Amino acid sequence: MKLSRRQALKGTAASAATLATGVFRPAIAQSEPIRIGYLPALTGPSSSTGIGINRGTELAVKEINAAGGIKGRQIELIVRDTQSDPTKAVNGATELTRRHKVQVMWGPLNSGEALAATPLIARDGVPQVHPCWVDALTDPKKYPLAFRNAPTNxxxxxxxxxxxxxxxxxxxxxxxxxxxxxxxxxxxxxxxxxxxxxxxxxxxxxxxxxxxxxxxxxxxxxxxxxxxxxxxxxxxxxxxxxxxxxxxxxxxxxxxxxxxxxxxxxxxxxxxxxxxxxxxxxxxxxxxYDASGQLPPRTAEFVERIRKAGIEMSDTLLWWIALGYDGPRLIADAIREAGSTPEEIAGYWNKVKGWPGVYGTITWTPELHDGFQGSEVVxxxxxxxxxxxxxxxxxxxx
Amino acid sequence: MLVSIVSYGLALGAVYALIGITYNVMFAASRVFSFTAGMTGMLGGVLGALFIDRLGMPVIVGFVATLAAGAVLGIITEILTVRPVLKSLDQHLYVLSTLAFALMIQQLTAIEWSTEPQPFPRLLPIGPGLFDQQFWLPMVACAATIVGLEWLYRRTLIGRAFLAIAEDNYAARALGLPEQRLRIASYALAGVIGTLAGFTGAEMMLAYFGNGPLLNFYGFVPVALGGMGSNRGAVVGGLALGLFQQTANFLVGGIFASVAVFVVFIVVLLARPEGFAGAATARRV
Missing domain, CATH: 3.40.50.2300 (Response regulator)
Structure with a gap:
């Protein structure tokens, strides 16, 4: 049978329409990895913090994927080094949300970059967790999808x-x-x-x-x-x-x-x-450490795992690694329990209560996206x- | 209190005076006010710490290497930012070219060195206390520089050639003086004096990329107070600035100390725009 150019175009258009309406989407979604956009400062003036946090983040993702991923889906961490530069953080955020269509963002990891990138991430409707201290970086009305897993100033x-x-x-x-x-x-x-x-x-x-x-x-x-x-x-x-x-x-x-x-x-x-x-x-x-030189049991167990993973601790701070470890786990728990759409992720986070992180215990509500407990700052x-x-x-x- | 005002005031003042002389030496050779003066001061501290502390060079080798790097930086400044704009001095393009180059030096230092202040090694086992080297080293460097420059300008042929091109470079060229080579030599000398200021003052000011803009400004004040081109005026102006700044630090403190310096600077310029040691410019009518 001879296929005319018009028939071929009609066929292509029909296929495209089928894909766009999502007829086959569930099948693809079940197998494709979960894309997490990640914006650490791995070089430049803020990189000592970024490198420490990155060690915890990589460990968490490795552990989750080794345990079979999230309902069988692996986590794909798409990393863009911000080079400690807010402009590059903005470029990286735009690339991750628009070109790579990430489902969720982890970072930026310092306030200067987060102040520049958070409005763009919010505008693109991508849920975000960040560990930055500047008070204005969370506002459930302005940024309903942005959550903080660290203390405020x-x-x-x-x-x-x-x-x-x-x-x-x-x-x-x-x-x-x-x-x-x-x-x-x-x-x-x-x-x-x-x-x-x-x-x-x-x-x-x-x-x-x-x-x-x-x-x-x-x-x-x-x-x-x-x-x-x-x-x-x-x-x-x-x-x-x-x-x-x-x-x-x-x-x-x-x-x-x-x-x-x-x-x-x-x-x-x-x-x-x-x-x-x-x-x-x-x-x-x-x-x-408490006065007798002991870490809390949850943290001591975490430090053991860090040692077994061969992660260097002498040139960084434990709380940076712990903070980096908690970010992907908060994301993984939300997707595992609720789903991977922005509404499902944010809906789960809005109800998180006493989530036992290594760095801090997190409680979020629809009215308060600052999850860290003030009593844990010492x-x-x-x-x-x-x-x-x-x-x-x-x-x-x- | 008085001891602290005098020791810190004179030491800081000596550093400011040396940066002022750096401005003057470049200005005399080219009529260009180069904003790289403060950056050479900043690099004096950073390179000294790099050579001695990080690379483990002996103090004297690190000192000579730092001054040599300052001379090279001076030559690069002349070639890249001054020579191309000399023909249009009246348009003041050197403001842009030297400022841009100064910012490049500062950013490069921040990226390659650190954005955090770093310690500067103790050079001699003298101190602490009033006779701490952080106080007398900049003063000795300042005295040696002013004596050396006086000797160079008044007692040597090359020094007189420097003065000739500073006075009238057209006439100097007509006499056969190699104006371009003398200008390069002046910029190299300015680089050496700038890095000497930073090196000797670094134990007090630390090896820090942020010292560049600070030295650019506080080094400019003695030049404006003492009169453009007057090295003696820069020394008097620098020492007076250091003492006044430290006195204000004790008497009013906080941010008001800086405000007091600005107020005096503006008042002096309003009262005597040519500076205390400068001559009023004659205008042909």
Whole structure:
């Protein structure tokens, strides 16, 4: 039989219409892998965090696929390195949602990139989990498909303030920040919080992070009778100058604040290792040793699996790996229990209650997509780092 | 308090003065105000830490290698960003070309080195305390530079040739002076002085890519205060700036210390636009 060009075109059009209406879709969907878009910063300035999180993420995906996948479907992690650049995060997000049609997004993994990419991911109707701290990154009305499995900045500041006021019992507090947006915003947010807890803020100031001499600031704090210093900055140079100068003044006031206080970069800039005494940065209860040097049972079991998998821990932090491990498992549980459409995934997450992550226990509701529990944000001893985790600061129970 | 103001103030002031001299040496040879001055200062700290701390070179070898890298950077600055725009100086295209090159240096340093401040090695086993090397090293470097430049410009033939092209490069060329080679040599010398500033000040300021813009600005202030082209004016202006900044740091503190510096800078420029040591430009009428 001779096939005319018109007949051939009609046939092709009919086939295309059949595919488009989804007659064969269930059969394809049953066998095809679940595509998770993943936006880590594996290179560039934020890459130390990104590389740590990536180790946990790869382990989780490997374990899920080795166990048979999700109802027989393997997870395909489609990775785009953001190179610590918000512009590249936006490009990567667009490529993943539009060209690769991913079912769900994990990341971006830092706030600068998430601020740029989250509106685009939301516009394309793709469910998203991210671990970024900036408060504005979740809003169930604006971004109904975006969920956070990490603390907010409010919770970070709240935990530090709680430690100073209720555990250290310091009533007179000095709060200092650098002049960056993060520093000044933290100062504006946390000073009223401290006052509402009943503390007296005896000194507050924003200082140029590059200022080589912070002694004048510390002398003013001392003269004001400060019983604790709370610096809000991610600049290791600024923080180390505060710690060095405090020690040189022979002033043993505690310094309590952001995680960078306990970072390797800060340590490298200290004039003497013992200057790190009485410095308490933020961390997370599930990833911290108690006073007897033990991790919580769930985390200890996880660390054993990390060791067996041959994952390097000495050059990173346990909470980064744990955080990376929880992301794909939250996604896998949603697809396993509810399905893989955006409505099914978000519908499941909206009802998650007490989900037992290694990094944190997650509870989401339709009104609140910040799932991390404030009580799991704690302070630790900066000079106690061992295999990626710190010891709880004095005063915590358990 | 007074000890801290004087020690930090003079040390910082010496670093600012050296960056001011870096601006001046480039300006004298080309009438170009190159924004790479602060970047050479930043690189002095970063390269010093790289050579001595990371690569394990002996201090003296690391010091010489850092200054040599500064000289090479100066030559590249002249070839890439100054020479192509010299014919149209009145359009001030050098602002764009040198600023763009300075930003490239800064970004490259951030990518290849680190965005975090890094420690700078202790060079000599002297200190801590008032006689800490972080205070006196920049001052010694500044004194040595000003004495060296005075000797070069007043006692050597090549120094006089530098002054000749600074005074009138058309006349200098007419006399047969190799203007282009002298300009390259001036830029190499500026690179050496800039990296010397950063190297000697790095224990105080740390090896940090973010020091570039800071030194660009605070190095410009002594030039504006002391008068464009006046090295003695830059030294006086730099030391005064360092002392004033540190005094403001103690008296008002926080962000107001920086504001105080800007206020004084603007007031001085309004009162005496040519700077304290500069001569008012004569205008033919």
């Amino acid at each position: 409010q919770q970070i500041g709240g935990a530090a303030n709680h430690y100073v006021v209720h555990i250290l019992k310091a009533n007179k507090v000095a709060v200092v920040s650098d002049t960056t947006g993060y520093g000044t915003a933290s100062l504006d947010a946390y000073v009223p919080m401290l006052k509402s807890m009943g503390a007296t803020v005896v000194y507050q100031s924003s200082v140029e992070a590059n200022n080589p001499d912070v002694k004048p600031e510390l002398l003013r704090m001392q003269a004001a009778g400060a019983e604790a210093i709370m610096p809000w900055s991610v600049n290791a140079g600024f923080l180390s100058r505060l710690i060095n100068t405090r020690a040189e003044m022979e002033w043993d006031v505690p310094i309590v604040g952001q995680t960078t206080l306990g970072s390797g970069q800060t340590k490298a800039l200290l004039k003497k290792p013992e200057y790190w005494e009485k410095v308490y940065p933020n961390n997370f209860r599930n990833c911290s 302070m630790v001893q900066a000079n106690s780092l061992k295999e990626g985790a710190f010891v709880l600061a004095p005063g915590y129970s358990g």
